[in-house]
Amino acid sequence: MPTIETLGPLRHICHASGGCCQGNVAMLKKTEEAQVQRQAQILQIPDPVHDGAIRKIGGSCTFLNPEHLCRIHAQFGEPNKPTVCKQFPLVAIHTEEEIRIGVDPGCLSAWKTWKDGPQIQPGALISTKNPISQQLRQHEQKLLDLLSIEGATIYGVIEKITGNATQFYQRWSKHLQSVPLIDILLREGTAPIFQEHLSPIALLSNESPPTLFSLPDQEEWVLESAQRMLYLRFLSKELTPHATILLCLGGALACSWAYTEPSTFGPAFAAWNRAIRSNLLLKTLLPAPQTLAWLVGQD
Numbered sequence: 537m538p539t540i541e542t543l544g545p546l547r548h549i550c551h552a553s554g555g556c557c558q559g560n561v562a563m564l565k566k567t568e569e570a571q572v573q574r575q576a577q578i579l580q581i582p583d584p585v586h587d588g589a590i591r592k593i594g595g596s597c598t599f600l601n602p603e604h605l606c607r608i609h610a611q612f613g614e615p616n617k618p619t620v621c622k623q624f625p626l627v628a629i630h631t632e633e634e635i636r637i638g639v640d641p642g643c644l645s646a647w648k649t650w651k652d653g654p655q656i657q658p659g660a661l662i663s664t665k666n667p668i669s670q671q672l673r674q675h676e677q678k679l680l681d682l683l684s685i686e687g688a689t690i691y692g693v694i695e696k697i698t699g700n701a702t703q704f705y706q707r708w709s710k711h712l713q714s715v716p717l718i719d720i721l722l723r724e725g726t727a728p729i730f731q732e733h734l735s736p737i738a739l740l741s742n743e744s745p746p747t748l749f750s751l752p753d754q755e756e757w758v759l760e761s762a763q764r765m766l767y768l769r770f771l772s773k774e775l776t777p778h779a780t781i782l783l784c785l786g787g788a789l790a791c792s793w794a795y796t797e798p799s800t801f802g803p804a805f806a807a808w809n810r811a812i813r814s815n816l817l818l819k820t821l822l823p824a825p826q827t828l829a830w831l832v833g834q835d
C-alpha cells in the first residue's frame with residue numbers, strides 16, 4: 537500500500553469564487569459519466585462530457601451559470617456533484633511510492649487561509665498516476681529543501697538557481713513584454729479568470745519595475761505555492777524542476793509588478809499558477825528551448 541503524504545497541514549476554507557470551474561480540467565470517474573449525462577439532460581445542457589472530462593465552453597465548465605454558481609449543485613445538491621468538484625482544491629497524485637495530497641495553489645482563495653485556516657481531512661480522493669524516477673525525486677527534494685529553509689526569500693532562491701537573480705529579474709521583465717501574452721489571453725476559449733487577472737501582467741510597461749514583496753506573509757505564500765507546484769507536479773513533464781520553480785517565482789514577480797495589494801495579488805498569482813499548466817501559455821512564455829537558457833544568463 538502506498539503511504540499518504542502531505543507537505544504540511546492541509547488548511548483551507550472555500551470562498552465560493554467560482555474560479556475553480558474555469559481553466560481547469562474536471563476529469564470524471566468512469567462511473568460518473570452517466571450521472572452527469574442525466575443531470576445535463578434535466579438541465580437541458582447539451583454534450584456535457586468530452587474526452588472523459590466535463591466539457592468547457594469559453595474556458596468555463598458547461599455547468600457554470602452566469603452568476604458563477606454550479607447548476608448541478610443548485611439543482612441536485614452538493615453530494616451529487618462529480619467527485620473532482622467536491623474534492624477541489626484538494627489534489628492527490630499517485631507516484632509509484634506514495635500518494636501525495638495537497639491544496640492546489642491555483643485556487644483563487646487558497647492564499648487567504650493557507651496558514652491559519654481550519655485543517656481539512658482528505659477522505660477518499662481521486663488521484664492521478666504520476667510516477668517519478670529516483671533522479672527526478674532527488675532534484676525535486678533539493679528544491680523543496682531550498683524553498684522551505686527558514687528565512688528563504690524569492691530573490692535568494694532565484695539567485696541560487698540562476699547564479700544572478702538581478703539579471704533574471706531584468707530579463708524576465710523584458711521577456712514578458714516581448715511575448716504575445718495578451719493575444720493568448722484574449723483569444724476565444726481562454727477562461728475569463730485568466731483574462732481578468734493576467735491581462736495587467738501582459739500589459740506591463742517597459743520601465744524597469746520595482747519588486748514589491750513588502751509583506752512577509754505574501755513572500756511566504758509564494759514560496760509555499762512553488763513547493764506545492766513541484767510536489768503536486770502541476771507543470772509539464774517536459775520541464776525540469778528548476779524550470780518549474782523559475783516559472784512559478786517569475787509569475788510571482790510579474791504579479792507583484794502588476795498588483796500591489798494582497799487582495800489582487802493573491803488571485804492573480806493563483807491564476808498564474810493555473811494558467812501555466814496550459815501548453816499554449818507555456819509555449820508562449822518559453823517559445824524555444826534557448827529562451828530559458830537566456831533568462832538564466834546562459835547566452
Ligand code: SF4
Pocket residue numbers: 556557562590597598599600605606607608609617618621
Ligand atoms: S460541475 Fe459544477 S463544480 Fe464541477 S466544474 Fe462544473 S460548475 Fe464547477
